[in-house]
Amino acid sequence: MSDIMRPISIEALLNWITEEFKRNGTIFGIRKFFKAVPKKALSLFGEQMETPVGPAAGPHTQLAQNIIAAYLTGARFFELKTVQVIDGEELPVAKPCINARDEAYNVEWSTELRVPDAYDEYVKAWFVLKLLSREFDLGSPDGFIFNMSVGYDFQGIQSPKIQTYIDDMKDASSTPIWEECQQAARKLLSKFTRIDESYLTQISPNVSRSITLSTLHGTPPAEIERIAMHLLKEKHLNTFIKCNPTLLGYEYARKTMNQLGFDYMEFDDKHFVEDLQYEDAVPMLARLQKIADGQHISFGVKITNTFPVDIAQNELPGKEMYMSGRSLFPLSIAVAKKLSDAFSGKLQISYSGGADIFNVKEIFEAGIWPITVATTLLKPGSYQRMDQIAGVLASLDYPTHVAVDLEKLSSLVTKANTQARYQKSIKLPITPKMDQKVPLLDCYTAPCRGAGGCPIHQDIPAYLRYVSEGKYLDALKVIVDKNPLPFITGTICAHPCETKCTRQFYEGAIDIRGVKLEAAEHAYDELMATLKKPTRRENAAKTAVVGGGPAGISAGYLLAREGMPVTVFEKADTIGGVCSQIVPEFRISMASVQKDVELAKLMGAEFKTGQAAPSLEELRAQGYENIIYATGAWKHNNLRLEKGTAMNSLEFLKATREDPNVNPYGEHIVIVGGGNTAMDCARAAKRLPGVKKASLVYRRNKRNMPADEEELYSVLEDEVEFLELLAPVSLENGKLTCEIMELGARDASGRKKPMPTGRFTEVLADTVVAAVGEKIDTEFFQALGIQTDARGQVLVNPETLETNLKGVYVIGDANRGPATIVEAIADATRAADNICEIHNKNYERANFNIDRAVPRAKRGLLVAEDHPMTQSERCLECSTICESCVDVCPNRANVVIQVGGNPQIMHIDRMCNECGNCETFCPYASAPYKDKFTLFNTEDDLYNSTNQGFYVVDPEKRICLVRFDEQIETIILSEGNLTIPNGLLDMMETVIEDYAFCLAN
DSSP states (O other): OOSOOOOOOHHHHHHHHHHHHHHHSOBTTBOSOOOOOTTOOEEETTEEESSSEEEOSSGGGSSHHHHHHHHHTTOOEEEOOOBOSSOGGGSOOOSSOEEOSSSEEEOOOSOSSOHHHHHHHHHHHHHHHHHHHHHTTOSOTTOOEEEEEEOSOHHHHTSHHHHHHHHHHHOOTTSHHHHHHHHHHHHTGGGOSSOOHHHHHHSOOOOOSEEEEOOOTTOOHHHHHHHHHIIIIISOOEEEEEEOGGGGOHHHHHHHHHHTTOTTOOOOSHHHHHSOOHHHHHHHHHHHHHHHHHHTOOEEEEEOOOEEEEOOSSSSSSSEEEEESTTTHHHHHHHHHHHHHHTTTOSEEEEOSSOOTTTHHHHHHTTOOOEEEOGGGGSTTTTHHHHHHHHHHHTSOOOSSOOOOHHHHHHHHHHHHHSGGGSOOSSOOOOOSOSSOOOSSOOOOOGGGSTTSOTTOOOHHHHHHHHHTTOHHHHHHHHHHHOSOHHHHHHHOOOTHHHHOGGGGTTSOOOHHHHHHHHHHHHHHHHHHHOOOOOOOTTOOEEEEEOOSHHHHHHHHHHHHTTOOEEEEESSSSSOTHHHHTSOTTTSOHHHHHHHHHHHHHHTOEEEESSOOOOHHHHHHTTEEEEEEOOOOOEEOOOOOSSSOOEEHHHHHHHHHHOTTOOOSOSEEEEEOOSHHHHHHHHHHHHSTTOSEEEEEOSSOGGGOOSOHHHHHHHHHTTOEEEOSEEEEEEETTEEEEEEEEEEEEOTTSSEEEEEEEEEEEEEOSEEEEOSOEEOOHHHHHHHTOOBOTTSOBOOOTTTOBOSSTTEEEOTHHHHSSOOHHHHHHHHHHHHHHHSOOOOOTTGGGGSOSOTHHHHHHTTOOOBTTBOOOTGGGOOOTTTOOOHHHHHOTTOOEEEEEETTEEEEEEEGGGOOOOOHHHHHOSSSSOHHHHSOEEESSHHHHHTOOSSEEEEEETTTTEEEEEETTEEEEEETTSSOOSSOHHHHHHHHHHHHHOGGGTOO
């Protein structure tokens, strides 16, 4: 495929709009149209805007359909994509050029089109908005503003190409594209109900009377002022000067990013030294304001440009990228405050820099407007997010003049530097993608259930929906169908499902684990009262489970539910394993563990406690045909110290759980390690009587610790001392000597490798607890005759977990080494299913919502002051409707096609510029712009691509040129015996029959 997008002609554009709306009630995928408040508008540049918000100069204002989509969702101020003298194929833009997973980065700058083509796009968009505003009664046809953006130096702006662009934007009446727009509208007039010939003649050709000047980093102040003077005096344009965050100075920017957790961003003082300095900016802006006042036109600043940082981890191709989004907000709003102070709040500010639904109200109420957004529109929900933002702003009182409220702005600066929303997670990010490729058809899926998400593929959308409806018993029935431990997993599950949750790209992942516990707590008694003990199968093989931890309980539950006789042997007095013996009571209570045990007992599982299980031979002799070892991983790794010894973490946790009121360990307890067990030790130590300080020593920093993020935050809340970048050496006389480490290059795990420095420090330590990992008892399994590998791990059939001994299985930590509770359940399920078929797919159809309109209505709607939601209500129901790739494509190049009543995703080659944004947010390890079935608009496009897809050679005869499975062939859809899957044939047939508007050029 080519990264050169090709614009749609105005006639094809209008036909697309009218036909798509007629068929689907949508326009370029937009389902909900924003209607402006009648007769309410803000005045700017002598024009009116019904909402003071819109897309920033960038991917959302590059093509006509992008601007149309933004208008439909509430945008009324459009900062058009920047044009400059270097354009089209002459402009080098590396691809992919956008990465917006969290804070956003890009390596694009001005329009990728040639300037005349960009001009045509803006005029077409202007013309279409005039039609749509009236046809759909969305607001006044004069209720929106187009703002030009030009760059980057005086010579380029004075070139005939840019001068013609500016002049024609001011008056398009004599341009060919204006005449094309008029002719196309007349030709298709019958498709409209509220548009007539008279209205067409009244559409103003004065597309723009304002401009935003964007200059390159390092442009001298005199050059900036010279360009601005030209725009103000010679072009008589209302002018904004785009400012850079570098006005704050290097020290401020570096300190702010570090304090907010963005310390990994690499940048030096180069741009800060070369860019416009604050001391030069203020007098320059004052001079330009005076000139603008004399010309009776508006002048102000655009805050801010994106922020240049180094490409250090292959985020995008190249050496430097431009940062935006939530990490830019603290810098941009600080620039606004600094300049507003200098001008006593009288300087007009057009704002962009991390604006979104969470701060847009406060920005506007501080007297800063118009506001443009970009990063938030790049995330799932995309353009539909604009509807919520526009609605919030439209509900506020509009000002009549420029007046920045310095007190409110100061408060906003403080919030930007202290609120959690603008702070980076202390953990390295986990990929949100499933470990599987996107299929050509039927790709909608809930990634929380997929590969890398829930190991037991729980029916998460189903039970979230039931909880949101208050149907707790239904929810708990869904949960226990696959999960025998609703209380344990509802309390201390590692919840990998949440790392895949699409909601993380809105305001944060759903607390799926918490919703599970909510269902368990509300419906457990009712469930226990309604469940019936399964009938025992006659002559069924007996199973012995050795070990009564999470894996053993799960195996007992699952087998007993199928009517299989099963006995769980546990040498401790209580069932629960680490959950009842090791994990601190303040994390999970014994009562919660025992509720899960009682559930297994109700199914018919027998538990024998207080003594070691019989030997393998004895179990065989007692008639157990299947033996499952779920003995955990209790052997500990030793902390090597030159002097002194450390206490084992499991022994420490066992003792503190048994009696948390006894402290034989002293005032200063040091825990060595960075995993979840270390976090438990630290929190338990902190709670012991007489402890003055509990400290965590780890050779890396917090960001590179293996512990779960929530565990780190819990330890911080408990005020445990973190002693980072220290490697223990020796313990004597109540002091732990440690070597100071520093982080070097990243290792295979993605973490930075700790490197010794040869410098040492001492830490007070009455007791040192070593939490440096556990391992399985290899000798135990070898003595049974079970084969192990070179690392001491048992060798099992990966599908069944059966060992080399027939009927003998190893599951949970005993199989994997230290793992998670839900992985233990997955192992138990796999082994049990090999013993007898486990029926645990009774509710999978409930993951799908029969009313697709319900999940679609949630897309683009964020939890905010104006729209509260419970955790369960936040579920986007991705198994019913995913469409993230459709959402996030600025150009609308991924479309939904209804094939046989089912939605399918199709990629349109001509509309794509390979920005890569859909790859970021697709839940699969795939790039939809490369991997989805693609519609090509020319034969050459198909041959120049590697995508699987088709070109319609002759729609009437149903002749298509198709690439499938690396083979290209010409087919006639009406003929039989075709080797291409029926689903793809149906899609091609549907496009020709129902979506012919996509075929036009």
